[in-house]
Amino acid sequence: MFDWFYTLFSPIDKPDITQSLIVLLIAISVGFFIGRIRIGNVSLGVSAVMFVGLFLGHYGYRMDESILVFVRDFGLILFVYGIGIQVGPSFFSSFKKDGLLFNFLAVGTVVLGGLITYFIHVITKIDIENAVGLMSGSVTNTPGLGAAKSTLQEIQSKFPTKIFGDPTIAYAITYPLGVFGIIITIIISKSVLKIDLIKESFLLKIKTTDRENVIIHEKCRVTNQELLGKSIYQIFKELDIHNIIISRLKNSGSKVVYSPSLDSKIHHKDVLMVVGNKKEVSHFISLVGKVSTDLFIESEEDVVSKNILVTKKSATHKTLAELDLHNKFDLKVTRVIRSGLELLAQPSLELYYGDKLLIVGNKEAISEVEKIIGNSEKSLLEPDFLSLFGGLIIGIIIGSIPIFIPTLPVPLKLGFAAGPLLTALFISRYGGIGVIHSYINNGAVHFMKDLGICLFFAAVGIHAGAAFYDNFIKFNGWLWIYYGCYITFVPLIIMVLISRFVFKLNFYQLVGIMSGAYTDPAALAFSTKYLDSDIPNQSYATVYPLVTISRIFVAQLLILLFTS
Template identity: 75%
Template sequence: MFDWFRILFTPTETPEMTQSLIVLFMAISIGFFAGKLKIGNISLGVSAVMFVGLFLGHLGYGMNAELIQFVREFGLILFVYGIGIQVGPTFFSSFKKEGLVFNALGVGTVFLGGIITYFIHILANIKVENAVGLMSGSVTNTPGLGAAKSTLLEIQKQLNLPLDHFSDPAIAYAITYPIGVFGIIIMIILAKNFLKIDLSNEVVLLHKKNKEAENKIIRQKCRVTKSEVIGKTFKQVFKEFNIEHVIISRQKQSGTKVVYSPSLDSIIKDKDVLMVVAKQQDVDKFVNLVGKISTDLFIESEDDVTTKIISVTKKTATHKTLAQLDLYNQYDVKVTRVIRSGLEILAQPSLELYYGDTLMVVGSRPSIHEAEKIIGNSTKILLEPDFLSLFGGLIFGVIIGSIPIMIPSLPVPLKLGLAAGPLLAALFISRYGGVGVIHSYINNGAIHFMKDFGICLFFAAVGIKAGHGFTDNFVANDGWMLIYYGCFITFVPLILLVLISRFVFKLNFYQMVGIMSGSYTDPAALAFSTKYLDSDIPNQSYATVYPLVTISRILVAQLLILLFAS
């Protein structure tokens, strides 16, 4: 009577679609549960899905061949696209600060790992596809493995090679993956102890170095007392004293309770109270110029003018500069700050607005209500998924990844593939707010879901496929030796990264930990470090190096396959 139920959960050599889906869902659900289990402060996180997939594959469970390939590629695309959309805005701006050093260290680590992999391939006589799988697993780089497998399939098609001509790099990847996960965690702990890091002192030094208080946009009340500015307009004062990047959101004259949002032509009077919005250093400069800090409370009254947060959801405001919208002259509403992907940006006239941007505005309630008709402010629209933008962006990414790059002497053209292509597309779209009808806004919950869902699909597919005959493959490929070789790829670049970061570039330990995790594209190590160090500071340097490192690892994996695969 229940034979149908037994068949669904019984391993078979030729699984049907329903059985394949059951196996996929089992790998993800059990793996997600296992990933939450902790040993001390360490947990496998979403990477546990791959190990559960390996175990299920080892037990004889499998998936339809076409389905497993689709699941693997689609999962990888979703994961890297989500990463690109998330870190795009900070990725480009980071190069203006320490981003060049961070990325140079990260990319240097990638190429050093590639060189070590090449020597392992030559000296240990390991097939290059296995060496690349070994490299990808030792640095926990999933997109690199995906790119390697895609390149191998392309070579097989172009040269009409049999399907079993190349070994599956996922075997070596699965064997060495734990070394990559735990190796970085071990290095973080050892580096902290070896370098005798005082975490509290590192925080103080980092705050002093970056002058975080100056980089954060703040608001400050001040009272006008200096004769040099009395009787002049804000435009005259800004021009005469070279004041830039300062916004006056409110003005109140002495002896009154009336608060209004001034224009550049408003006149500054003696004992006026002003609300200044700018970065700390610009606020200090302006306050010293016009007078002193004020403790007046009436200027914060919401009776005459109010502050409101509104979101850009209409085409009439998207890709328009604040100067083009001219909200102050049209509606008597002043924009003070724009929040984009968690970043606060001072509302300069030349700033272009993107779909999903959040504006902090000051004005009367009726005026703000009128401005909302142009800007939108529909939270319902922002919560609804925009599949046109999502899948349009994915199409754009797949096209980029499919462009053949002809390089002399290589058997097939080099392609960025289904990992780097969508990543580059997402970075580009996120940087410029969109392309045509495709916009970059995806709410945070959707991004996290897309990333986790994508990587779960990929890990499950890779694990289930690699799990078939895993024990035999471990023995056949001398798994213990692969782990031994993997230790060189994991630890040698990390040790050099720690030494160069600390003693040459004098980087803060929190930043260095983020670079270590980002260089190995290891979210598990990042999650561990933020809890181990009780700080989110490593997230910043992780996001800075992740995109370029991911692209570099994809290219290194492809080049090794194209140059040395036989």
Template identity: 55%
Template sequence: MFEWLKTLLFPTEDPSVIQSLVTIMLAIGTGVFFGRLKMGKITFGVSAVMFTGLILGHFGYRMNEEIFDFIRDFGLILFVYGIGLQVGPSFFSSFRNEGLKFNILAVSTVLFGGFITFLLFKFTGVSIENLVGIMSGAVTNTPGLGAAKNTIVELKNQFPDKTFDDPTIGYAITYPLGVFGIIGVIILSKVLLKIHPDVEMRKFRMNKINREEPLVHKKLRVTNPQYFGIPLGEVINSIGHEIVVSRLKHSGEVSVFSPKLDTELQDRDVLMIVGKEADLEDFIKKVGRPSTDSFIESDSDINKKNIFVTKPSAVHKTLSDLDLYNAYDVKVTRVFRAGKEMIPRPSLELFYGDILRVIGTDQGIKEAEK
């Protein structure tokens, strides 16, 4: 009765296209699931997909030969394309910071790995195909394996009588060591060098703050009579700091809203402000004092959400072009690009893959998201 289900889910020597697609989905699905599980403080992330693939291969799961090359190349294309979407928009701008140093380090690592592989080829007698697979697996470099496979296909066309080894075997053998070995070296280095992660993290954050201050949020109580009845935009301009006021609550009220630039400040108003810490401290000092009011953090009236920039109608537009506040009553409080937080200036141009953190009503956010 369930013979079709058994045929679909269990391994066979000559699988159909549908069976091959089920195998791929099984490897990806179980890999993503196990990649999210924690072993102590360690998670394997997407690398768990590789391990589930190895396990399925061990139990006899195969791919249809007619679609094997397509699936391999298509997966590689998606991988490279996904990386490009994530870091492409900020690739050239990163050279102004540490990008050049990191790229030199990466190129040096690749060249050194190639040099070690060449030495092993000269002195061990292992075929260059297997060594390329071993090198790719040792550094978990899947695109490198794909390039090696394509090169072998081209060589087979030129030398049809010559037999080539499959670099995938060496890749599969060394890939687990490329994952577990790195984890083991990090743990061993921590013990031998007596490294304390918490201390190092504090040093790293202080170093990052000295180079590029992160964005933070603080609460402010308006107490300076000089700014009573003054529009919010004029107050920000007069003090001269790049900050965003994401929320405002009048004294004695429980309703919270996102203020406009022409909203006039009142005595004992509570503001939620976003910007660099030094700027916020100076702004609070001039306008009032720090607040402990917890009602302004309530999400009963307004919500926040991260929106990915993916539509062509928004890419390469500035925030002032989109005018989300006037159109949907939604305010952008931060922009994330390749892990970097930025103040949402009106002139800021958006790129594909940017993330906008917005606040507003549920309906307004849904409309802006469309």
């Protein structure tokens, strides 16, 4: 009577669609449960899905081949696209600070790991497919594995009689080494380098104070006699002020607060609300007068401040100068918040869908502006599938462009990993392409990333599990783990020594680079708890995109150059 139920959950060599989906969902759900189990501060996280998939594959559970390939590739596309959308704005802005150095160190680690992989291939005679699998697992880089498998499929289609190894086996064997190897290196580095976390935190705070680009507001009392009777425009011109906004003005002896224009005159003891980064604001106040303790200027009776979301096409991809809110509505935009970054509202700043504007003015005018800008939270919560899947289409197209290089057996392609990642980075940087915009709310981005990586891990685990034990015995898996140690530890140790003794990097930032160079979220999660700080997240996000692209190219080039 219940034979149908038994069939659904029994191992079978040639499963149908229903049985394939059951196996996939079991791998993901059980994997997520196991991934939440913590030993100290460490957990496997989403990577546990792959190990559950290996277990199921080993005990005879299978997926239909066409479904498995689709799930694997689609999951990878969703994962890397979500990463690109999430870190795009901070990735490009980081190059104005330490981003260039951070990426130089991280990409150098990638290149060194690739060279070690090549030497392991030459010295030990391990097939390059397995060597690349060792490398991808030893540095926990899933997109690199996906790129290697896609490249092997391209070569297989050109040379159907050739038989190639599956890099997933070596990847699965060395993956735990990659996860725990970075964590071990972080712990040992802290001890060997004799890191004083209190001192490191203090030094980093001093270092970033002068370069901090956080937007602040400060009250200023006008006392400079030479500026009295002059307009704000004249004062800015004479003092060579560019990155300051005066959002409110209260005349001396009055309780009336208003949003001034550039033509507004300044009088003795007037109070100004000055907006800009800390250094610029302090410099302006030192030239104009002194810090004020006046409370009336912060009153919301005459002038109010309100956050408004850009959700209408009439405001998207227009500059603040084009909207001209001050002349039309007597309003002033002081800040724009985009993907967690706070930007000063310069006239040339172009607005993107999902931006949050801080607007100062009277209530009636703000209500009118809302009709132009939108301010519909509901619109941001609703999924825009045109933008999401339109962006994915562009990413797949870019990833499919063949790059012909002489002597290579097949053209080099960005593939399903780098193509969508690059597309997402640039879409998030420039706000969109035509009707495709970059805004995806945080919850949707996290869901897309987690769903994508779960689908990928489950598919590769189930596929590799079929021959995992036999291959572990055949290729001496413990020896592969030994080889993987060179790929995991040598580049990491060299990077730590150079970063610390040559470039004098702060340990908090260094830990983020270490986790990012190996694209290891488990190590990042451990480090933030171990150091009790979110600082590593910043350097991790800075290096992650370029490291991912570098690892994809290194994996592809090793396969293309040395596959026999």
